[in-house]
Amino acid sequence: MNIKKFVAGVLSFCVVAGAVPVSAVKFVDNSIVASAADYTEGTYESLTYQKYDDYVVISGCDESAESVDIPAEIEGLPVTEIGFGAFRNCSSLTNVTIPDSVTKIGDYAFSGTPWFENKREENPLVIVNNILIDGSTCEGDIIIPDSVTTVGGRAFYESKITSIVLPESVTKIEALAFGYCESLKDVTILNANCDIHDWHDIGMYDSHIFYDGYYNESLKPILHGYDDSTAQAYAEKFSLEFVIIGTDIVLGDVNGDNLIDASDASQILAIYSVQSTGGTPVESAEQLLSADVNGDGLTDASDASTILAYYAYVSTGGTDNIETFMANNV
Numbered sequence: 001m002n003i004k005k006f007v008a009g010v011l012s013f014c015v016v017a018g019a020v021p022v023s024a025v026k027f028v029d030n031s032i033v034a035s036a037a038d039y040t041e042g043t044y045e046s047l048t049y050q051k052y053d054d055y056v057v058i059s060g061c062d063e064s065a066e067s068v069d070i071p072a073e074i075e076g077l078p079v080t081e082i083g084f085g086a087f088r089n090c091s092s093l094t095n096v097t098i099p100d101s102v103t104k105i106g107d108y109a110f111s112g113t114p115w116f117e118n119k120r121e122e123n124p125l126v127i128v129n130n131i132l133i134d135g136s137t138c139e140g141d142i143i144i145p146d147s148v149t150t151v152g153g154r155a156f157y158e159s160k161i162t163s164i165v166l167p168e169s170v171t172k173i174e175a176l177a178f179g180y181c182e183s184l185k186d187v188t189i190l191n192a193n194c195d196i197h198d199w200h201d202i203g204m205y206d207s208h209i210f211y212d213g214y215y216n217e218s219l220k221p222i223l224h225g226y227d228d229s230t231a232q233a234y235a236e237k238f239s240l241e242f243v244i245i246g247t248d249i250v251l252g253d254v255n256g257d258n259l260i261d262a263s264d265a266s267q268i269l270a271i272y273s274v275q276s277t278g279g280t281p282v283e284s285a286e287q288l289l290s291a292d293v294n295g296d297g298l299t300d301a302s303d304a305s306t307i308l309a310y311y312a313y314v315s316t317g318g319t320d321n322i323e324t325f326m327a328n329n330v
């Protein structure tokens, strides 16, 4: 990632929100900030942009804009990024079209726009181009759907989530994704090579996915992941407790008895019942993962009914595994 841009973004946010003491700013090397202008600026309709050597970042928008169609290319270069807070003051913005070329969306990019608020009402996990940009209104135990490839910066900032499972599809977790989640106890990362944001090496104040240098470090979640994974290295680096999970998660076999049958369906409904009343299920992260049979991030009746359908299929001589069965029948 481009550190320089992010520093500039952090500084501008601090000025707006006054969230970090002024003394914090002195930790940032001014020579780094001063050289941030390795781009040229331009405008495209109601948008402002920054043109780098081989890509373009949307950096801002006319605050009165009501509808924006972001182009896939500007000046012949792909538009790959929407910058930190780019649309945050567009209080009339109700329509946004984002091209597939966009693979990174900065913190607070759409905060406060009607477009963003509507999306969040539809689903508290706001996902754009497979980037999870916001889950800050979520509470309790969360499983990220397996379409998501990136958990964006500050995605769950100050949320009341208590645990979260990141599927193998998640290849990147950006800065402060789980910042200041004071109820967060368990984080399971199922991609052994996940790129987990870590600023510790560059000599600035500590800032990574859970907190920055001003955080109460007694509130440390437990990381769960595979042996020899980036999650394990991360846990060691920041002195977080790490639990090694098994590598043999069997979809649908929630109780681990090597059968996929009605008892697993019952257990799924029990998990759903506990979660829907705000409780925390006793099941392990692996069990919760195997319970989300259809991989939509929810453990609910549709998973249970899929298991029952599969059980009926096997009972009448079917030999496909559950993944193949679902691919053919759902």
Ligand SMILES: [Ca+2]
Binding pocket: 252, 253, 254, 255, 256, 257, 258, 259, 260, 261, 263, 264
């Ligand atoms: Ca079972």
Ligand SMILES: [Ca+2]
Binding pocket: 291, 292, 293, 294, 295, 296, 297, 298, 299, 300, 302, 303
């Ligand atoms: Ca499900």
